[in-house]
Amino acid sequence: MRLTQKRVAAVLSHLREYVQIPDSLIIVKATGIDWNGLSAMVEKDANCPAREEVLVILKEQPEWVFDAQNRIISGRKKQLMDLRGGVPYNYLSEKFFPELRNTTISLSYKNDTKDSQAERQEDENDIVKEHGSSLHPSSSEVAGLENEENDTSLSTPVPSSGHFSSADDKIQRLAIKTNFLYDAILMPSLEVEYRIDNRWSVAVEGSVAWWKRDSRHKYYQIATIVPEGRYWFRTRKPWHGHYVGLFAGGSWYDLENGGRGYKGEFFMTGLSYGYMFPISRFLSLETGLGVGFLHTSYEEYLPLDGHYVYQQTSKTNWVGPVKLKFSLVWRLWDKQERGSR
Incomplete structure (x- = not known):
């Protein structure tokens, strides 16, 4: 199970203790890496190694680079990991990535009316959104990137509203x-x-x-x-x-x-x-x-x-x-x- 799925499961397990909502109303969406948030953090940090090069990659490098067979061969994250032997990437991993990993839960509700099924479905799409990313390098730098945003939905009861951030890396x-x-x-x-x-x-x-x-x-x-x-x-x-x-x-x-x-x-x-x-x-x-x-x-x-x-x-x-x-x-x-x- 990928990091995003684990984070979703942990949050929904916590919420299950307080509220009962039908599984059919739960929608989980993994939006991938928060590149804009990372770029903003780097711009404010004058101590970031190779800061200008990092910003160029974040702003100009495509998120994915494909070959002629439409296979992923590189990307924004891969470029960061390879930059100057990985020193800037390790700095980002240590200082910024924990804050960027987060889960956002929103609840939308209204009184039961005779609204059309299309309107009801539109409201349900905003019930739960989960934002997360696996920013730490995996054992495969490219193959791991290809599946970064393929997390599946999880069905678990959801409460009213809240915001959770999680970075469970223990640093000895x-x-x-x-x-x-x-x-x-x-x-x-x-x-x-x-x-x-x-x-x-x-x-x-x-x-x-x-x-x-x-x-x-x-x-x-x-x-x-x-x-x-x-x-x-x-x-x-x-x-x-x-x-x-x-x-x-x-x-x-x-x-x-x-x-x-x-x-x-x-x-x-x-x-x-x-x-x-x-x-x-x-x-x-x-x-x-x-x-x-x-x-x-x-x-x-x-x-x-x-x-x-x-x-x-x-x-x-x-x-x-x-x-x-x-x-x-x-x-x-x-x-x-x-x-x-």
Whole structure:
């Protein structure tokens, strides 16, 4: 069942609790995508990516493009989805589409008279009108478009009047993670990632190990924090697929294993690549690798007669792998946007 049919069924099911009207009086009409409403919203939003190109498509591109055999091969929605890798379309999907999905119910009635059957039929045509569209991309960009407006009528009792808007997409915008690799070396880690939209997210990862045994001159103390911005490639669902990122971070450390010790800090920056896939409704696994530049400056010392004697200051530069990840991800904050009733 298509999205429009589901929306109609939900609204009529709600109304059935209050009013009884013969099924013969119910008429449902799917009017398709509200292109005029979308165009008006884009015109008012100066932050829309590729705004001028989007407006040209909305105003000048035909809703359907047919080949010589009268088959749909493209259209307005397809052009939007293909524009600049889908970035403008995802912006529209995130910001405008929920508001454009709506159901309008109107009731027309009059006292029983000797009006002709033609007049009665004309009045019945205005009983119920349903406006809806499936603006989110389907698994088939073109084939799915061909059936966009072929929703069938549903017979269910209808009440007086009202307006409903529905956008039932649950958006898991937040993810909390722990890196098993760091946890395994007794350096507990925590990462928080926020999804800005379907393509972009920001994350901050921190890890801390603060172990020491003074009697044996053993120190394993390190604290790291790494912010990162990520670009997600197009996938069927958010939080599922490949991404690339840009990160920069720093660390403070004191490392000694009974002999020469090293105390200092380092800075690193680079590019990351990763892949995340779900294992349940709220959990995912993520693997990733970060490659870049690391610079560290540290003091070397030796434990002598109960004191830590400074030896020298050293610096080291490194280019290569600087991050490795195998994380458990908990996706949460189901932000559910709904219209008014």
